[in-house]
Amino acid sequence: xxxxxxxxxxxxxxxxxxxxxxxxxxxxxxxxxxxxxxxxxxxxxxxxxxxxxxxxxxxxxxxxxxxxxxxxxxxxxxxxxxxxxxxxxxxxxxxxxxxxxxxxxxxxxxxxxxxxxxxxxxxxxxxxxxxxxxxxxxxxxxxxxxxxxxxxxxxxxxxxxxxxxxxxxxxxxxxxxxxxxxxxx
Numbered sequence: 179x180x181x182x183x184x185x186x187x188x189x190x191x192x193x194x195x196x197x198x199x200x201x202x203x204x205x206x207x208x209x210x211x212x213x214x215x216x217x218x219x220x221x222x223x224x225x226x227x228x229x230x231x232x233x234x235x236x237x238x239x240x241x242x243x244x245x246x247x248x249x250x251x252x253x254x255x256x257x258x259x260x261x262x263x264x265x266x267x268x269x270x271x272x273x274x275x276x277x278x279x280x281x282x283x284x285x286x287x288x289x290x291x292x293x294x295x296x297x298x299x300x301x302x303x304x305x306x307x308x309x310x311x312x313x314x315x316x317x318x319x320x321x322x323x324x325x326x327x328x329x330x331x332x333x334x335x336x337x338x339x340x341x342x343x344x345x346x347x348x349x350x351x352x353x354x355x356x357x358x359x360x361x362x363x
Contacts, residue, residue, distance in 0.1 A: 218338045218345070219246050219247065219248075219334070219337070219345070220248065220269070220270070220337060220345050220346065221344070221346065223247065223248070223249055224247075224269050224347065225248075225250075225266070225268045225270075226248050226249070226250050226268055226269065226270045226271070227250075227251045227259060227263065227270070227271045228240060228243075228250060228251070228253070228271075228272045229252075229253045229254075229255070229259035229271065229273045229274060229277070229282070229285065230272070230273075230274040230277075230303065231254050231255060231277050231278055232274070233254070235303075235326065236252050239272055239333065242330050242334075243333075246334070251266065251268060255277055255278050255279050256273075256277050256279060256280035256281070256282065256284065256285035256288075257279055259271075259273070259285065260280075260285060260288055260289070263289070263295050263298075264294070267294060267298065269299075269346065270298065270299050270301070270347040271289070271299070271300045272300075272301050272303055272324075273300050273303065273320075274302075274303050274304065275302055275303065276306055282302060282303075282304075286300055286318055286319055287319075290318070297348075298349075299322075299340045299347045299348060299349050299350065300319070300320050300321055301320070301321060301322045301323070301324055301336050301337075301340075302320040302323045303323070303324045303326055304323075304325065305326035305327065321340055321349055321350040322339065322340065324336050
């Protein structure tokens with residue numbers, strides 16, 4: 179489902195459905211079971227920075243997050259996002275890979291090099307399959323990856339995976355390939 183379809187589905191009301199066949203009924207049961215599980219949100223007022231050059235993506239993420247009590251900050255390019263982080267550090271960052279000027283990978287490297295921002299969890303986003311492959315190949319310190327288009331459920335699933343016991347987003351545990359190599363004596 180494209181992002182436009184997702185936006186339109188938010189505004190449409192569901193029409194009564196016709197009788198369903200067994201495969202669809204099984205799928206409905208799975209969806210109902212997932213929806214029956216209470217979502218765990220970060221604490222009220224968690225600051226999230228959204229860095230994406232698509233005003234539509236920024237708007238959709240902002241709407242999802244604010245409806246759950248998050249505060250949002252937005253930037254349409256990496257440079258202004260990095261500047262905002264210096265003024266008011268967020269507690270979580272959604273960072274697009276394909277950006278004008280500095281791309282998301284370079285921005286992530288800058289975030290990880292700066293002692294003031296290195297521990298902020300970052301969820302990378304992209305609709306580009308090649309960028310996704312590059313992300314998994316480089317492993318430069320993102321905490322998660324979300325492919326566009328995404329659903330509301332996926333956004334909150336990604337956040338929930340990063341929450342600690344006090345409902346604060348924390349960096350994901352480093353993967354074995356990201357840990358420092360042991361010193362050779």
